[in-house]
Amino acid sequence: MNETIATMSSPASPRISPSPRGAADRAPLPWRFLALLLMVMLAGIRPAQAVLPIEQWTTRQGARVLFVRADAIPMLDVAVHFDAGGRHASPDRAGLASLTAALLDSGAGALDEDAFAERFARTGAQRSASAGADGTTVTLRTLVSERELGEAVRLTASMIGSPSFPQAALVREKVRLVARLRESATQPAAIAQRRFDELLFAGHPYGRSATVETVSAIEAEDLRAFHARNYAASRAVIAMIGAVTRERAEAIAETLLGDLGRGPSAPQPGTSEVALGASAPPPEALPPAPAPQVLRIAHPASQSHLLLGLRGVAYDDPDLLALQWANHVLGGGGFTSRLYAEVREKRGLAYSVYSYFAPRSQPGPFVIGLQTRKDQAERALEVVRETLERFVREGPTDEELAAARANLIGGFPLKLDSNRKILSQLTLIGVHRLPIDWLERWPERLAAISREDVMRALARHLDPSQLVTVIVGAPESRQ
């Protein structure tokens, strides 16, 4: 009964990249922030002192660690990232990366599933393990009291390093995953997302989703092999923030990866480090972009779910920031965006309408999404297309750009105001090998972009004539 409903839905996806938030808590961080912002905005001068004092080192096994000490709350947040995404699973085993992550805690080390769950629960800590196309991330949030911290870290290390992947748990989790897949195949939003990904990235891991068939084909041996090959300490990235000393943080990082290579899925003696994945296979090249098209899928829901989009950019694309700035004006800026004004505010066509770039290791999607009553879906589609075309043709106005920049730069402190937000920034920097001052120079880099840069970036990456569109619950007359 804690249900609440809001004026605007939460964005479907991260809307703007640096969600850095502040607060290393140690002391006069706010001063440094304000000083930085002032400097950036007045003169573009780089401060001598770091806004976010990130410490970094490499573990004995070669993992990169990024750490921020934050003493204000007696807790520690950790994210361990592996280059163990869906791209490493063969197409006929789509879902393998997710299933591997889901089964990490189904028994590990000497503990069976219930015992592991019991021991972990007794620490009061929280954990997660999830896989995307590009990687797998295990997170831990724990108190820093000696007993709880030590136990939570040891258990997390054992699920990372020596999961036992018991047959009974695998059978069960496959059944549960299949049930979820069947369920989502009835839901318009999920159907739209799957078909959209398939259209935009056909033949590439970004376009693959687990199906009943691929999940059913996965066996325990597949999990063990996937884990052994891809959960490689040497290619791991660990992000940490919390109330521990650097010394303690170093020990924790070593412990977290300490079980790798010792569990049942450890490689047989004689396997070389290279075979272990010291260097991962390069990502599959993206196939040619799909022809522009509109896919209409029947569904009995009262609303049509629309997704429009095209291939966007990768994390290392020099145009990324300009595009994110532009997208803030188009559909990323919540209540102030053009799509919001045209689709919702002026015409009342939808409750939720948004756009975003989802940068990935390789060019990820640019997406516009909305849902509207079936009989006005075509009209909404027209409005969105016209809004996008005009936006790309004429570009954002100077006023719009100034307003977006004011929000993004002025709101910089908000991007770093909790440990959780900082953790995600640290992970981003580590995983995408961004410069260590990437975060603090972000406002400065944004301030240096011109309107012409934005126009060029839009011209390069956002061609409305290439849109791929999926409509689930298409108007009856068009089905």
Next chain:
Amino acid sequence: MVSVSFRHLATSCACRLAHGFHWPAGLLLLLLALTLQIPAFAAQTVYETRLENGLKVLIKPDRRAPSVVQLLAYRVGSVDEHDGITGISHLLEHMMFKGTPTVASGEFSRRVSAAGGRDNAFTSRDYTGYFQQVPSSKLPEMMALEADRMSHLVLSEKEFATEREVVIEERRLRTEDRARALVSEQLMAAAFVASPYRHPIVGWMSDLKTMALADLESWYRKWYSPGNATLVIVGDVDPEEALELARQHYGPIRASSIPERKSRIEPAQRGPREAVVRAPAETPYLLMGFKVPSLERIEGDIDPFALEMLAAVLSGDDNARLARRLVRGTRVADQAFASYDMTGRGPALFMLGGAPARGQTAAALRTALIAQIREIADQGVEPAELERLRIQYVASRVFQRDSLMAQAMELAGFEMVGLGWQAADRMLDRIREVEPEQVREVARRLFDEDTLTVVTLDPQPIAPRRPAARPAAAQPNARH
């Protein structure tokens, strides 16, 4: 009733500052520190005052970063609504962004954005909240904007006509096209007859379509006044400066009387109620609600805390009974949960539910869930189960301090349900004091089938059965 021993090691003091602040120094959770071996941490320090016009102000400094949350909460939600105007609190919440004589429609959010901030609003059964998160230097401007729309909202027919459509789309998105949301809506509608908790927050579709601007105007005049609101500020502020700002911006608003709220007591339920929802889905789904007590007095009540622990024993963590036994053990369920919220301006339900595994049925899951309650009623719970959960309650309370928004929501929430913001710390103590025997006792006494409401989802295929696909037997009159 089982007697309970209060383990009261907490200390508190209410100091008074020069200009009328009550500042309850944090309750030191010594107990927690002792049992958990973590450093004693002070419970929250919150500065509380009430302006002359009746506006309550709560200020909680958190100076980790130059960021601040302003949350203004009005004690009005769907629980205050009646037939014919359901959803009006939420619809008004949407209209609050449509401007005042000095701030044009949509300008509110543009100013928040220009200030580097984000804003939104939400409506629950119990209250309506408006919030902005901004760099702390922008707090004065946020207060000016929020105070302005407390009494100067302009409601126009044109804006209303559009926003009504937006909210109707919202209802479609949230409820109409989501099978499990329909089940939840149906459960509340079936479980409650007189209590307005029977109405969905978003409102019934026909009410949304027939609502008039005049309805919104009177709702606004009735409930949007300083005496019916609490202002919560959490973040990088000096409490005295923030209070001065609040006085400056909110102080001039005229006090107005708050209408009497008539209690609409839910009559005793005299037998189980069952309903079926047929909607597009693949998997059956089950939701059950038992009528149980809600929290009235933190120091006197025992049942709500025991029920809270019961829900946690059943599904508080990965190794809780429902996951261990029904999902991993007998495999009757793919998903199983118990939930209970002791706070609320209306009556409480203890919910049980989930999705049966393939080859199982909602009826089998229902039997299994009830059996879990019965087992606790017969055999009780292990002290170790409670000990494990106590640690988790303490830990999640520590973790919550990482988010300014979560802290603001908690303060506002407890104020709005009438328990007072101090409730959070005391409730943690009270939950941690629950004894195994008390859990057993509520399991034995409060799960009377006569107060049970059950809603089952009967999944329907999404592909309409086309005439061609129908078996011949279904078309006896077909000619060849």
